[in-house]
Amino acid sequence: MRSYQDLSDIARKYPIILSVDTMGGDLGPAAVVNGCANSAKKNPRLGFVFHGPEATLKRLIERRKALIGRCVIRDAADVVSMDDKPSQVVRHAKGTSMYSAIESVRNGEAAGAVSCGNTGALMALSTIRLRKLPGVNRPAIAILWPSRSPHGFNVMLDVGADIRADAEDLLRFALMGMSYARNGFDIPEPRVGLLNVGTEEHKGRTELKEAYELIGARADEAKFDFVGFVEGSDIPGDLADVIVTDGFTGNVAIKTGEGTATLIGDLLREAFKFSPLSRLASLLALTSLRRLRKRIDPRRVNGGVFLGLTGTVVKSHGAADATGVSAAVKLAAQLAEKNFTDKLAARIATAHGEAPKEAS
Amino acid sequence: MRSYQDLSDIARKYPIILSVDTMGGDLGPAAVVNGCANSAKKNPRLGFVFHGPEATLKRLIERRKALIGRCVIRDAADVVSMDDKPSQVVRHAKGTSMYSAIESVRNGEAAGAVSCGNTGALMALSTIRLRKLPGVNRPAIAILWPSRSPHGFNVMLDVGADIRADAEDLLRFALMGMSYARNGFDIPEPRVGLLNVGTEEHKGRTELKEAYELIGARADEAKFDFVGFVEGSDIPGDLADVIVTDGFTGNVAIKTGEGTATLIGDLLREAFKFSPLSRLASLLALTSLRRLRKRIDPRRVNGGVFLGLTGTVVKSHGAADATGVSAAVKLAAQLAEKNFTDKLAARIATAHGEAPKEAS
Numbered sequence: 001m002r003s004y005q006d007l008s009d010i011a012r013k014y015p016i017i018l019s020v021d022t023m024g025g026d027l028g029p030a031a032v033v034n035g036c037a038n039s040a041k042k043n044p045r046l047g048f049v050f051h052g053p054e055a056t057l058k059r060l061i062e063r064r065k066a067l068i069g070r071c072v073i074r075d076a077a078d079v080v081s082m083d084d085k086p087s088q089v090v091r092h093a094k095g096t097s098m099y100s101a102i103e104s105v106r107n108g109e110a111a112g113a114v115s116c117g118n119t120g121a122l123m124a125l126s127t128i129r130l131r132k133l134p135g136v137n138r139p140a141i142a143i144l145w146p147s148r149s150p151h152g153f154n155v156m157l158d159v160g161a162d163i164r165a166d167a168e169d170l171l172r173f174a175l176m177g178m179s180y181a182r183n184g185f186d187i188p189e190p191r192v193g194l195l196n197v198g199t200e201e202h203k204g205r206t207e208l209k210e211a212y213e214l215i216g217a218r219a220d221e222a223k224f225d226f227v228g229f230v231e232g233s234d235i236p237g238d239l240a241d242v243i244v245t246d247g248f249t250g251n252v253a254i255k256t257g258e259g260t261a262t263l264i265g266d267l268l269r270e271a272f273k274f275s276p277l278s279r280l281a282s283l284l285a286l287t288s289l290r291r292l293r294k295r296i297d298p299r300r301v302n303g304g305v306f307l308g309l310t311g312t313v314v315k316s317h318g319a320a321d322a323t324g325v326s327a328a329v330k331l332a333a334q335l336a337e338k339n340f341t342d343k344l345a346a347r348i349a350t351a352h353g354e355a356p357k358e359a360s
Numbered sequence: 361m362r363s364y365q366d367l368s369d370i371a372r373k374y375p376i377i378l379s380v381d382t383m384g385g386d387l388g389p390a391a392v393v394n395g396c397a398n399s400a401k402k403n404p405r406l407g408f409v410f411h412g413p414e415a416t417l418k419r420l421i422e423r424r425k426a427l428i429g430r431c432v433i434r435d436a437a438d439v440v441s442m443d444d445k446p447s448q449v450v451r452h453a454k455g456t457s458m459y460s461a462i463e464s465v466r467n468g469e470a471a472g473a474v475s476c477g478n479t480g481a482l483m484a485l486s487t488i489r490l491r492k493l494p495g496v497n498r499p500a501i502a503i504l505w506p507s508r509s510p511h512g513f514n515v516m517l518d519v520g521a522d523i524r525a526d527a528e529d530l531l532r533f534a535l536m537g538m539s540y541a542r543n544g545f546d547i548p549e550p551r552v553g554l555l556n557v558g559t560e561e562h563k564g565r566t567e568l569k570e571a572y573e574l575i576g577a578r579a580d581e582a583k584f585d586f587v588g589f590v591e592g593s594d595i596p597g598d599l600a601d602v603i604v605t606d607g608f609t610g611n612v613a614i615k616t617g618e619g620t621a622t623l624i625g626d627l628l629r630e631a632f633k634f635s636p637l638s639r640l641a642s643l644l645a646l647t648s649l650r651r652l653r654k655r656i657d658p659r660r661v662n663g664g665v666f667l668g669l670t671g672t673v674v675k676s677h678g679a680a681d682a683t684g685v686s687a688a689v690k691l692a693a694q695l696a697e698k699n700f701t702d703k704l705a706a707r708i709a710t711a712h713g714e715a716p717k718e719a720s
Contacts, residue, residue, distance in 0.1 A: 148623060163557055163565055197523055197611040205523055205608065232615025236623045248565065249612050251557040252605075255592025256613040257620040263508060263596045264624055 007049065007072050007109055014047030014070055016336050018329060019110035021101035022052035023079040024117025026319045029053075030060055032116060035325025036071075037064035039333070042326075046333055049110050051076050051100040076100040079117075082318060086120035093125055102129045105311035111336035112312035114303075114328050116320050122313065123161055123306060130309040135348045138162045138169045139308035140247070141315065142180055143254060148238035155181050155190075156235060157307065158247035159254050165246035167210035170194065172348065174215045176307040177242040178224040179347050183338040184305070184331060189223055193230030193240030195249060204229070215244070222347065303328035305335070308348075312341055367409065367432050367469055374407030374430055376696050378689060379470035381461035382412035383439040384477025386679045389413075390420055392476060395685025396431075397424035399693070402686075406693055409470050411436050411460040436460040439477075442678060446480035453485055462489045465671035471696035472672035474663075474688050476680050482673065483521055483666060490669040495708045498522045498529045499668035500607070501675065502540055503614060508598035515541050515550075516595060517667065518607035519614050525606035527570035530554065532708065534575045536667040537602040538584040539707045543698040544665070544691060549583055553590030553600030555609060564589070575604070582707065663688035665695070668708075672701055 011017050020036055022029040029052050040046050047070045050057050054075035061067045076097040080089050093099040098117050104110040106129050115122050119141070127139055140158035147154040157177045158165060165173065174192050181190040194212055196204040212228065219226040227240050232253060235243050245253070304315040312335050316328035335341075371377050380396055382389035389412050400406050407430045410417050414435035421427045436457040440449050453459040458477050464470040466489050475482050483501065492499055500518035507514040517537045518525060525533065534552050541550040554572055556564040572589065579586040587600050592613060595603050605613070664675040672695050676688035695701075 146620075146623065160557055195612060197520055197608055232612040232617075233619035233622075235616050236619040245612075248557055249609055252555060252592040252609050253612050253616040256595050257592075257616045259593035259596040260506075260617040261620055261624060262593075263506065264621060268628075 007047075010047045010070060010072065011109075014045060016043075016045045016333050017047045017049060017110045018332050018336070019049045019101045019104035019113040020051065020329070021097045021113065021115035021117055022050050022057060023076075023097040024081070024115060024318075025316070025325075026082075026116075027321055029056055031321050032325050033057065033060040033064065033067070034322035035320070036329055037066045038322055038326040039329040040064075040066040040070055043330070043333055045337075046329070047071060049074060049101075049104045051097040051104070053077055074100050074104070080121045082118050084118055084121055086118070086124040089118070089121040090124050090128060093121075098122060099125060099129075102126055102311075102313070105313070106130055112314065112332040114314045114316060114325070114332050116316040116318055116325065116328075118318075119160070119304070119315055122315055126306055126309055126311075126313045130311045130313070133308055133310055133345050133348050136172055136176075136308035138165060138172075138247075139306055140173050140176060141304045142177055142307050143304045145235055145243075145254065145257070147236045149241055150238075151185060151187065151241075154235060154237075154241055154243055155185075156243040156245070156250055156254065158245065158250050159304065160247045160251035161306070163246070163248040165207070167207045167214055170207065170211035170244055170246070171214040171218065172308065173244045174211075174224075174226075174242070175218065175222060175347050176344060177244060178222065179344050180305060180307060180335075180340070181241050183340045183343060184335055187241050189225055190241040191225045191227050191239070192219075192242045192244060193227045193234060195235075195243055195245035195253075196229040196231065198229070198231065211244075222350070303331045305331070307344070310341065310345070312336065367407075370407045370430060370432065371469075374405060376403075376405045376693050377407045377409060377470045378692050378696070379409045379461045379464035379473040380411065380689070381457045381473065381475035381477055382410050382417060383436075383457040384441070384475060384678075385676070385685075386442075386476075387681055389416055391681050392685050393417065393420040393424065393427070394682035395680070396689055397426045398682055398686040399689040400426040400430055403690070403693055405697075406689070407431060409434060409461075409464045411457040411464070413437055434460050434464070440481045442478050444478055444481055446478070446484040449478070449481040450484050450488060453481075458482060459485060459489075462486055462671075462673070465673070466490055472674065472692040474674045474676060474685070474692050476676045476678055476685065476688075478678075479520070479664070479675055482675055486666055486669055486671075486673045490671045490673070493668055493670055493705050493708050496532055496668040498525060498532075499666055500533050500536060501664045502537055502667050503664045505595055505603075505614065505617070507596045509601055510598075511545060511547065511601075514595060514597075514601055514603055515545075516603040516605070516610055516614065518605065518610050519664065520607045520611035521666070523606070523608040525567070527567045527574055530567065530571035530604055530606070531574040531578065532668065533604045534571075534584075534586075534602070535578065535582060535707050536704060537604060538582065539704050540665060540667060540695075540700070541601050543700045543703060544695055547601055549585055550601040551585045551587050551599070552579075552602045552604060553587045553594060555595075555603055555605035555613075556589040556591065558589070558591065571604075582710070663691045665691070667704070670701065670705070672696065 022032045051074045078096040080098045101113045141161045142157035144153040178190040181187045306313040314332040382392045411434045438456040440458045461473045465473045501521045502517035504513040538550040541547045666673040674692040
């Protein structure tokens, strides 16, 4: 299983080692390796452990100068496909690139893992192999949503790790989300909102009223700004940096938003194709549209993060190209630099009445 | 309280009488009266009962030839505002234009009501005054969402009448939604989908699995096409004409979708303002953009409908202008022409094992 170069040698020169699952994405290992190469060029502290079919990876890596001497390969012939059911994967995962990628985080040789593969399987494997942080009942998936906030997006969690969340889970989501916003995106005092159907305190489900009290009580000590209940329209808004909800609601919300955005994009394209005049207009408007695209491009804010585990796992979009993979790698690197997992563990521990240590 | 003309005289010439709450919308009674006048010009069968301050309404109506001799006024000095809490409104509603508008449906003089006012208050008052149909536990609000479907939108319910729904409620929503799609929009065999986080049958909450069975078992007899579980991305998609969910999830989903669409629109406008060249482009692109706007313009598919009550109530958007009000009036008229409430009552009754009569 060992590759042609020793990882400890690499780690001395490149202190942030990331574990990368090169398989399972729609565009195959080339997009993944290229994305990592782009990141390597920008960040001189990065090294990689690549997981996948050795021969293929060797060929791909040899083509990218930025990666030479900065990575090792862990041969893994099997792939978790998008159609595999998480419960099945868990039983037969050994030998897959996904399992191997998580293993590198588990044994401490990498500071975090990145994968474009099957979300459900990745969550199930990560939970089993990395374990939940003490005090965490349900881990959560946090994503970034384009918004009117100064940094251009908001953090939302959970978007589908679990379909349920009680008041205690929602409190944990709030703490994990704000710690993620602080460490991942340098927002010193994140504004945290709890998703509901109305902003009046009397509305909504029982667990939400309870969570409202629990989260409010922790705001001062954990140094975040609790803005109370927010609505669906605030997910792309500028009222909160972190939106807290259960995985069912969060998943439906982001898929509705994504679907609507894609529909508008397609209709816009159609509209511009309609007449010679509008085709000319679209040519002239190209730079404007590109600017807009860049602003809301999902590839630039690519990467759902699994929160509540003993290691950092970044889930890149299945359809991610090199740009998307590179964005996910950048996020994993930033979290590694900040020792995010340790800080999160400390933060969650304080939720249990223990003294805050290095909590953030 | 009677106006200068007798309603029965009007009803002989204009067989579809609609009750209209002229107050409570953001643009005031002028937009509402103008919207009704536009509808009157297009549909020669329409007559109106207007509810609001008599003097103001008289002035507004006298300016619109299409309305002369086709409407009466019920004087109502009080207004339900957007900030009023539904529970409070219910106790002090007498004398408001909203209460009066519902009363016209209750006493049978109008075939349906249209209001731009406070949704929660309108739902609470409608439920109390019009009562629920036999067999209905929770009424639902159904809205139209721009989609890739052949008719350009999908029906979704519930979007906020209640925050809860059990499996039986969801079955009722499916029957009400498909009957609405059939009668309101002439879709003979509506495709019905149940909103979930994944399309695999094993996923999701218990009540959803139960509802899946219940709805599937009714598809043949009620002549709709049950497409099974759908995801958030299918709300603007072409997989189902009717999307069934609980009011909490539905409300969050549409508000996320609306917020994302508005954000994209604003960013697009900004992008086009950026340089002289892009400003020129936007001028050239104007017709294309107008065409797109028309396609996804919420005013054209304006009108949430309250389903499950003994009368038809159409809730127009609070910010609706004359075009928006006219769209809501058109919808209420179509439902009245089809005797929608009677058909819906028959359809729900069959859900209780009774023989289908005029069910649709």
